[in-house]
Amino acid sequence: MSKIILSGVIRGAHAIFTRVEKKVNDAIAKYGEDKEVKLPNTGYFLPVIYGILGHKVEKLGDMLPVLEKCRSLLPPTVSENLWVPYLGHGLDAGMQTLFCFDMEEALKYLDTPPYVLGEDPTDDNIWLGAADDVIMRKRGVEFVDGSAPGFAAVVGSAPDSATAAKIAKELQEKGIYVFMAGEHNGTTFAEQLRKEGVQVGWPTRLVPFGKDTSAAIHAVGFATRAAMAFGGVKPGDFRGILRYNQLRVFAFVLALGEVTDEWYAAAAGAINYGFPTIADTNIPEILVTGICTYEHVVANIPHDQIVAKAIEVRGLKIHISKIDIPVSHSPAFEGERIGRDAMHVELAGPKSEGFEFCTMKPLDQVEDGKFAVIGPDLADMAVGSVHPLAIWVDVAGRSMQPDFEPILERQIHHLLNGAEGVLHIGQRDIVWMRIAKKSVAAGFSLKHFGTILHAKFHNEFGKILDKVQVTIYTDPEKVKELMAEARTVYKEREERLGSMTDESVETFYSCTLCQSFAPDHVCVISPERPGLCGAYNWLDGKAAFEITPTGPNQPIKKGELIDQTLGQWIGVNEFVLKNSHDAIVSFSAYSLMNDPMTSCGCFEAITVLLPMSNAVMVVDRDYAGPTPCGMPFSTLAGSVGGGAQTPGFVGISKFYIGSKKFISADGGIRRIAWLPKALKESMKDVIDRRGAEDGCPDLYSKIATEEDATTEEEVLAFMEKVGHPAMTMDPMM
Ligand code: SF4
C-alpha cells in the first residue's frame, strides 16, 4: 500500500473511530448501557462484528469492548516519514472502520430509523438500510446458486444521472446486485437513478442502503451473513468469513467521485473481504495482488469502461442464463435440417466461400459483448441467395492461451446449430450455413450469432476467458482478405502438431465425450492419431484437459511398451479397461486386424478389410453410394458404431489416413485399394507424399474409386490390372 493512500486510510480510520466512540458514549449517557440495540429481524446481531469477532452486540454496553478492539487495531497516525511497506496496518485500520460503521448504523435504529423496512423504497424515502434475514436468505441464495454473480457496492454518485442509469443498467444486465451508499457533490447514485425513472429496490437488484458512507456496511453485513448462512462458517471464524467472501461472493466497490479519507478507510475494509475498489478518479492505485483475486485499487477508469474493468479486476465470471435471440436455442435443434424451400439464404459453402475463426487478443483490445455485422445482414439478402461469410471471434482472458483457440473455434459448430432455423456444417474454411425463412421472419439477424457465442463461451469457458467480441462479415472483399489471414493460422496450428510423433510424448489423451451414446467407447488420441471424429487432436486433448481437468479428455501415461508395431502400451490398456467398464482388454493404436480401437459412430471415415483382395477400403461420411464391402457408409456406421471393437473395421479421422501410423501394423497406406472419388481427389497430395515415403510413388493411380469398382470382385480385377502393391504384401489374415 503506497504511503499516500495508507496515510489516507489511517487518517480516515482515526476520524471515524473518534466520531463513533463519541456517538456510542452519548447514546449510553442518554439510554444507559442496558438499552437494547439491534438491526431489524435478524439473528446475526451486528453482523460484521458478530461474524468477524464472534461477539454479540445486544445492548449498548456490548459496544464498549468492540470500541476497545477498534482502538487496538488503529495504527499510529502516520507521520510524514513513516513508511509501512505492507498492507497490514491498512487492513487493520480498514477492519476497525467496518466495526465502527456497524455500530454507527445500528445506533440509528435506537430512535426512528431513517430507513424504510422491507424490499421497496417509498415515494418519500428511498433508503432501505439493513436487509432483514428474510431478504438476506431469499437474495443470498442467488449468490450461491449463481443466478446473481456478485454485487457492486457503489459509493458516491456519477457525474450526472444519465451516466448513473447507464452504469446501473450495465450491472443489472449482468445480473449483478447494486448496493448503494454515500454521497458525492450533494447527490447519491440512488437518487440519480430515481431521477432517471429507474425502479430501485431489492426486486430490481438496485438497492439503496443509505445516504451516509457508513451505510455501505449493510453490503458487508449482507456478505458476512451469507458466509454464515450459506457457507456454514461459524461466528468468530474471521478467516472463514473472509475466505468465503473472497472466493464465493464476487463483489467489488465502485467509488464514484472524490475519494475522501473515510472512503479510503472503508475501501481498506473491503480489501479484507477480497473486494477491490474501482474508482473513476485519479487516486493512488494499489496493484499488488494478494488478498483480492487481482488488483486492490484501480483508479481513473472512464465511466463507459468502469463495469467491464470491475468485472475483469474481480475475476468475476459472467453467466448468461437467457440467450436473448428471437428464436429458440437448445441442443434439440442441432439435428434440424433446412431444405431448399424452407431456406432464406445460404452462407459460405460449396457455392460461395467463408470460414470461422477464433483468436485471442490482449484484454484491452477486446470489448466484451460487442457484436458487429460488416456487409449485408439476413434481412437485406434476397430469398434463395448465396453469400460469403466470415465468423470472427476475438476472445481475451487472463488464463487464455493460443492453444485454446481451436477448442473454442470448434464450439461454433454446435452452438450456432443449436439455434432454431440455423444450420451449420463443417468448420474452419469448410463451413456451410443455411438460415430458415421462419427465423429471418422472426427477426433473427447475423448479430445474434454474436449473442449466442458470447453467452455460451462465457457460460462454458468462463474459466479461461473474460471477454468475447464477435464480428460477422458478409462483404465479399473482407471475407476474402480475412480468410487468407485465418488460413495462415490454420496452417500454423497443423504444423505445431505436424512435427510431433507418438514416440516424442509420454502422454496421450483420452476422449470419452461419446460415452453419452456409446457407453464403453474410448478414443485414445496420440500426436499421430486424432480422435476418430476428426475434431480432437492431441493438442486439443491437452488444452481441453487444462480447461476442464475433470472433463472427458484425460491424460493417459503410455507406460511400458507392449508392442511397438501394434501400438500397445500397458498404461493405455489399463486406462481403456477401466474406462470401457472392463469391456476392452487391449487396444492397438496402429492396427485394423488386431485389437483395433473401438468406434462410436461419429467417425469421419471408416477403414474396412477387403478379405479377398488382401487390402482395405476407406469410405467417408460424404459418400452415400455403394462400396465394395457391400455396405454403404450409413450401414457401416450403424453396425460398427456403438463402441464395439470389431477386427477388420475401424472408424478413423481423415487426418489419420495421411499419418505414418495409419494401420502401420497391417502394412499402412499401401493397403488402400479403394476410396470414394471425391475423398481420393481431396487427398491427392497426402497420398502422393505418403505413397512415396512407403516406396510406392504412383499409389494414387493404383487406388480404385466407385468409377472403377463397386464390388470386391471388381476391386480385385482393378488391382490386378494396375499391379496394386497389396497383391504382393503379407496376408492380412
Ligand atoms: Fe471424443 Fe471425437 Fe472420440 Fe467422440 S469420436 S470420443 S468426440 S474424439
Ligand code: ZN
Ligand atoms: Zn463419437
